[in-house]
Amino acid sequence: MQSSTPTLSNATRLNMQRLVMLRSVMMACISTAIIGLTLASIPLPLVPLLLAISGLGILNLLGWWRLRRHPHTTQGELFAQLLGDLTALSMLFYFSGGYSNPFIWMYLIPITVAAVALRPLYAWLIAGLSIGCYTMLMFFHLPLSHLHLHANIGGENEVHLDIHLVGMWVGFVVSTVIIAIFIARIGQNLRDHDKAIAEVREKALESERMLALGTLATSAAHELGTPLGTMAVISKELTQDYATQPELLAQLEILRTQVSRCKEILSSITRNAGQARAEATKGMGLREFLLEAIQRWRDTQPATELLVNLPTTTHNPLILIDRTLTQALLNLLDNAAHASPERVIFDADWDEKTLKIQIRDFGSGLSTETKSQLGTPFFTSKNENGMGLGVYLTQVTLARYDGKLSLNNHVDGGVLALITLPLKQLRVVQLKETL
Numbered sequence: 001m002q003s004s005t006p007t008l009s010n011a012t013r014l015n016m017q018r019l020v021m022l023r024s025v026m027m028a029c030i031s032t033a034i035i036g037l038t039l040a041s042i043p044l045p046l047v048p049l050l051l052a053i054s055g056l057g058i059l060n061l062l063g064w065w066r067l068r069r070h071p072h073t074t075q076g077e078l079f080a081q082l083l084g085d086l087t088a089l090s091m092l093f094y095f096s097g098g099y100s101n102p103f104i105w106m107y108l109i110p111i112t113v114a115a116v117a118l119r120p121l122y123a124w125l126i127a128g129l130s131i132g133c134y135t136m137l138m139f140f141h142l143p144l145s146h147l148h149l150h151a152n153i154g155g156e157n158e159v160h161l162d163i164h165l166v167g168m169w170v171g172f173v174v175s176t177v178i179i180a181i182f183i184a185r186i187g188q189n190l191r192d193h194d195k196a197i198a199e200v201r202e203k204a205l206e207s208e209r210m211l212a213l214g215t216l217a218t219s220a221a222h223e224l225g226t227p228l229g230t231m232a233v234i235s236k237e238l239t240q241d242y243a244t245q246p247e248l249l250a251q252l253e254i255l256r257t258q259v260s261r262c263k264e265i266l267s268s269i270t271r272n273a274g275q276a277r278a279e280a281t282k283g284m285g286l287r288e289f290l291l292e293a294i295q296r297w298r299d300t301q302p303a304t305e306l307l308v309n310l311p312t313t314t315h316n317p318l319i320l321i322d323r324t325l326t327q328a329l330l331n332l333l334d335n336a337a338h339a340s341p342e343r344v345i346f347d348a349d350w351d352e353k354t355l356k357i358q359i360r361d362f363g364s365g366l367s368t369e370t371k372s373q374l375g376t377p378f379f380t381s382k383n384e385n386g387m388g389l390g391v392y393l394t395q396v397t398l399a400r401y402d403g404k405l406s407l408n409n410h411v412d413g414g415v416l417a418l419i420t421l422p423l424k425q426l427r428v429v430q431l432k433e434t435l
Contacts, residue, residue: 098141102167
């Protein structure tokens with residue numbers, strides 16, 4: 001299971017991107033105000049103001065550079081960027097009226113970003129520094145002159161416009177839009193984060209459920225070993241006792257085959273999974289893998305006719321031998337045979353990237369209620385004859401390889417099971433395939 005650190009880093013990276021966009025809006029607003037006041041012949045100390053705006057621009061360039069060159073962003077980097085914003089804004093306000101500057105509301109942007117994106121210590125530091133800078137600007141600043149504009153409307157009425165009040169109106173409009181957009185995106189970010197946590201939690205529960213099933217299976221394998229051994233001995237003795245009765249011998253042979261099959265299944269449960277996986281790395285052709293699984297199923301279900309259709313292509317990728325994948329196919333074939341004991345169709349096709357398998361039965365199909373619950377652990381449509389784990393375990397096995405299983409009613413009756421399985425995780429390294 002992945003740790004939560006990459007998720008937190010990705011969230012911080014998104015917030016860094018949004019801070020860069022917000023800073024661009026801030027720069028645009030400030031630059032527009034400076035140009036407007038300059039055109040209105042209001043004297044401004046342009047050099048320090050342009051230096052402050054340039055500082056914001058340099059922060060933006062550094063932010064974009066970090067986002068492009070590094071996949072993850074730390075909270076320390078975001079905190080440093082916000083400190084740079086406070087420094088540039090304080091310089092800007094010092095040379096343009098101090099606390100009376102109508103754009104003083106821009107102090108709220110670093111505070112808002114810190115509150116929603118940083119840990120509490122960083123957020124409180126930004127808030128405290130912002131309050132300190134605002135307070136200092138009340139006593140130390142260069143005042144603006146010519147705070148009123150005079151405009152003639154219609155050539156008769158002269159209108160007096162207070163720069164501070166106009167700036168406050170502009171600031172309210174811009175801050176409303178910025179905060180609405182930013183908070184909405186942060187909210188979506190939090191919802192995505194909660195969704196990711198829910199998915200991780202669901203996978204953890206799935207792993208716990210599978211661990212419990214594995215423990216039960218191992219315990220059952222241990223307990224069933226003795227009775228199966230007894231059955232094997234008795235069936236062998238009966239074969240010797242009834243050597244002159246061909247019909248009974250045929251039935252005893254089926255019984256011995258089924259007992260051997262049960263013992264093989266139990267052995268596969270108790271076998272060391274890591275060792276089996278290491279032995280599987282030698283690989284097997286995909287066609288041979290499917291034919292072996294089909295033959296294993298035919299040995300256990302000789303009464304059911306299985307019609308097999310495999311492609312005639314010579315392309316036969318080398319894949320890892322995974323017995324759990326074989327068991328997944330056998331589970332679906334068992335379900336199909338239970339629904340239509342007379343006949344089952346197995347169609348397979350593949351290319352360089354994907355394996356597709358269709359298993360069709362000719363039963364009564366799936367009801368709406370059954371289809372909605374199919375794949376839930378311990379839900380079965382076989383009454384007392386099923387454990388309700390076949391489809392569930394098949395889905396879990398396929399999910400390990402990014403595969404998918406869909407079960408739908410066929411237009412001509414019965415159920416069609418469709419497996420879509422990418423081959424990228426099953427392939428043995430390409431070097432082996434080309435030898």
